Each structure stands twice: as C-alpha cells, then as structure tokens.
Amino acid sequence: MALLLKNAHIVDPSVNLDGVADVAIEGDRITAVGENLAVEGAEVIDLSGKYLVPGLVDMHVHLRDPGYEHKGDIVSETRAAAKGGMTGVCSMPNTDPVTDNGVAVEYVKSVAAAKGHCRVYPSGAITKGLKGEIISEMGDMVAHGCVAFTDDGRGIQGAGMLRRAMDYGKMFGKVFMSHCQDEDLVGEGQINEGAVSTRLGLLGWPAEGEELQIQRDIMIARLTGAKLHIQHISTARGLEMVRAAKAEGLPVTCEATPHHLFLTEDAIDETYNTSLKVNPPLRTAADAEALREGVADGTVDAIVTDHAPHADWEKSREFELAPFGMIGIEGSLALVLTNLVKTGKITYQRMVELMSIAPRRILGVDEVKIEAGSLADITVFDPEIRWTIGEDGFESRAHNCGFTGTEVCGRATDVFVGGKATLRDGVVC
C-alpha cells in the first residue's frame, strides 16, 4: 500500500530541502515530495513536529554473527539499529569464522536480507583471519557484496602487507578502512596513557600507538592510490594528519564515535567501569574538543558508533580481562542532537551529511535523497523527546553502554527501509 508521510520538517542538503513538506512512497521508492500531497488509498501518517531525513547509516558496527551470538546476532543488533534510527549498517568482519571470503560475506548478507531490521552492508577482512599475513579473497568478497575492506579490531602491523593489499585490492574500487594500532607500542595498554592510567594503576595505550599508523596508512595510500578511511579517530594529532592529507588532495576520510566525542578518560575512575574500556581508548578533554571541531569543520566525515556488544559476564570481569568495546547504536542520534545540534555546534544539515550522506558515499552504496525516484530509506525523529539512555533497556543483546544514565533529547520515532517500516512510533517492527 502507498504511504503518505505528512507535515514533517524535511532536511536533505543533497537536494536543498529544509522545510515542512509531504513525502509519498510506493513500493520501495519515493514517488513525490511537496506541499499538500494527496494520494488515493494511501496510509497517511502525520509527522507534525518531527524531522524527516535520508535514512541514517552507521558505517562501523559489530553484529557478532557468525560465531559470537552470545554477544549479539544479526537479528538483535539490527533491531538495535532500527531503534536508533538507522536504515543501514556496515558490519565488521571480526566474526568467527572471520568474514574474509565470499561465502562468509554471503552468510551475513543473506541472513540480514532474510531476518534483519535494516540494510547490512558487509565489510570484508583485508587479511585472512585478521592475522596480517596473507591477503584475503578480496575479489570473491566483492563479487558477493562486500562494500569495504578492513581488519577492524586490529591494525595491519606490516607496512609492506598493507602496501601489497592496497596495490592489489584497489582494482575493486572499494575503500580500505583502517583500525590504527601499533601493537608493539600499545602492548597490553588498557586506557589512554597519562595521569588517569597512572592513578588507576592501568597500563597506558599511548596516543602515538594510533597516530603512527594513521600517518603510515596515509603515506601508503599516497604510494598506492587506494582510498583510505581512518576508523574511530581519537586524537587531536591524528585528526591533524587527516586534515593535512585532505589538504594535499589524497582520497582520505575519517570517522569519529560519540564516545570519543563526548566522553574522556576522566570518566574512568575507581569504579573501573568496563563499559568505558574501548579501543582506541577514551582520550583527553583536549582530544575530544579537537574531534568536535573536526566534526564541525568537515575534517571528520562520518559519525559512527563502533557498536561493540559484549556479554555481561565478559564485561563483569576485572578491567584488564574485560574485552574492549561499548554498544552505542541506540543512543548515537540522540547524543549528536543533544551535544552538537542543540548546542549550535552543527546544523541539522551537517548532521545529515555526517550520519547519512557521507557514510553512503564512502561505502559506495546507493544514494538516498528525499526526492521522487529515490529509494525510500527514511529516518524520522522527534527532536523534543527527553529520555535517559538505558532507562528502558536495550534492543541490543548486550548492555555494555558507556552512556547509560545520560539524559538526552531527541529520538527516532519511525524508520522506513525500502518503503517498509522497521520502526513505528518508537517500536521496532
């Protein structure tokens, strides 16, 4: 049945829209955008007071499926994505078996298509088993729908290995996404190296452990001509390197997470809250401030969550034994609205670029525009809903959220993927 979404404030900078209008949908496409639309027989949904934007995409998400279903699976984590307002996610390959061949990509893609609550754009590993030793079956993975290459969870330790992978893999035209971590320098580092790590008696994970690989990967992108995307950037100097690479005209982009933007190492205290143990670690207030400036000035291209579900028993171990990562996909839109849009640091249009337009462009997946003919992937949110993260639980199988208890303003109410509702009135369908 046709759908008629009425009276929402539409924001889509790609077609210069910023005002109240109606959107008509038939099948998987938008058929009309304009004022006072009428479509015979359509289901009419009144969205007065709400915003309607091209569907949000989180390009850094761990679905944990196959192999770690005790943490989360494609169904539970795409439910979390829908709840957070996402129409699509890019899945990370650190599954078991690792997503490093066409069959593994096919598994993620087909299970997501059959049972998922959003689109899943699978990434594939750069090296077999994420071991950094042998190039993965890149062509096979691309043939099965892999949209990007990454060894996320680990940095590629050998510069020559990355060079060979980029030289070979660039023929597929996909972006290389780098988790930057020099393992020799970082060692067993638990949190940012500095006063807090010293006071808490935890081994430090120095900023340089990330920055060395950011600079190295930029240089190898220059050498090979491959497209490079720096994942979950966390330091001011690292961001400066990306800024310089962009000024040079290199095909380099980067992403930042809400936890690196809005939390700092100072949140970690004697309670040793393992939800705040993430990789790369929460950095200093100056780093977070620099990242927020980068978001505003365009150096940061995309906001992602690095949504990393872990089971309660895994996160309730001693800090050193707990795995790195926090969930975030259900709170990211609200955190961005609350901390960046409502404070006037960025506009709604910039938010749409960061959370919808740029992720699709970097991943090279279908564009979505609020105009006739476009795929009907749409996010609707109410900017005035006040809520507390975690207060009514999570759709995710996991609970390891570093923002639990944080009061925010703004929440997704309705999501449509290819014209089908995946969230209605805040309820996942």
Ligand code: DOR
């Ligand atoms: O904190 C993180 N958790 N960072 C990563 O790079 C990997 C992720 C995970 O897989 O848990």
Ligand code: ZN
């Ligand atoms: Zn990572």
